[in-house]
Amino acid sequence: xxxxxxxxxxxxxxxxxxxxxxxxxxxxxxxxxxxxxxxxxxxxxxxxxxxxxxxxxxxxxxxxxxxxxxxxxxxxxxxxxxxxxxxxxxxxxxxxxxxxxxxxxxxxxxxxxxxxxxxxxxxxxxxxxxxxxxxxxxxxxxxxxxxxxxxxxxxxxxxxxxxxxxxxxxxxxxxxxxxxxxxxxxxxxxxxxxxxxxxxxxxxxxxxxxxxxxxxxxxxxxxxxxxxxxxxxxxxxxxxxxxxxxxxxxxxxxxxxxxxxxxxxxxxxxxxxxxxxxxxxxxxxxxxxxxx
Numbered sequence: 001x002x003x004x005x006x007x008x009x010x011x012x013x014x015x016x017x018x019x020x021x022x023x024x025x026x027x028x029x030x031x032x033x034x035x036x037x038x039x040x041x042x043x044x045x046x047x048x049x050x051x052x053x054x055x056x057x058x059x060x061x062x063x064x065x066x067x068x069x070x071x072x073x074x075x076x077x078x079x080x081x082x083x084x085x086x087x088x089x090x091x092x093x094x095x096x097x098x099x100x101x102x103x104x105x106x107x108x109x110x111x112x113x114x115x116x117x118x119x120x121x122x123x124x125x126x127x128x129x130x131x132x133x134x135x136x137x138x139x140x141x142x143x144x145x146x147x148x149x150x151x152x153x154x155x156x157x158x159x160x161x162x163x164x165x166x167x168x169x170x171x172x173x174x175x176x177x178x179x180x181x182x183x184x185x186x187x188x189x190x191x192x193x194x195x196x197x198x199x200x201x202x203x204x205x206x207x208x209x210x211x212x213x214x215x216x217x218x219x220x221x222x223x224x225x226x227x228x229x230x231x232x233x234x235x236x237x238x239x240x241x242x243x244x245x246x247x248x249x250x251x252x253x254x255x256x257x258x259x260x261x262x263x264x265x266x267x268x269x270x271x272x273x274x275x276x277x278x279x280x281x282x283x284x285x286x287x288x289x290x291x292x
Contacts, residue, residue: 036094056123082109096130196254203236
């Protein structure tokens, strides 16, 4: 009920500020909240839409706005795709509108038949739709490229910030536990507690190791030792986290030690194991290289 009052109040405020309406051939009445520059959507063009709609009880069903708009390319299918496409086809660049459809109208063009009780068929679904931009195919490709480049820059900045945090965590941990570790250029730290024989493992080697993985708080999240099942993989081929692909190269056959892995070389902001390894977790691995 509260949501319904909010939607009704918002609609009444917007309606009071608008003096332009349009009734489409299909009978849908659209109320303009804002007028744009008049540029229409032509066949083959890409339209980016801010789209938000609510059911008859005021519950939000969709919110695709701002940096996450609906992206559509206009083609001949718009003529048969239903009422919403007809509304969009009547909008220009920068236009923002409010309109309502009955629940029956809304589901009329659903890919699969939707059964609904008669009691809800005529209940109204409320839509707010705004044309964010209209682009040619080439303009949209250029836009996507620019967005990808911006995303990459942002990710690099975030990674640098997180690495700085992780390195401080690792340094404090090593200091608090009186551990003298070697720091690699990547930020990974390692300690050799038992020397092995021969050359260090190298990318391309099929290595077999025993390991125990834990978080900085000492919580163990995986251990081949406990399972008594050594783990084998080809080094340097992306079969394991980057911290392993690098860290194992500091060990030779028979060597034991620990590697301290910044999150950017581990599981990053996603974490792993359904929450067992939290986002941006620094990892510690006890390693014994058995063979390669």
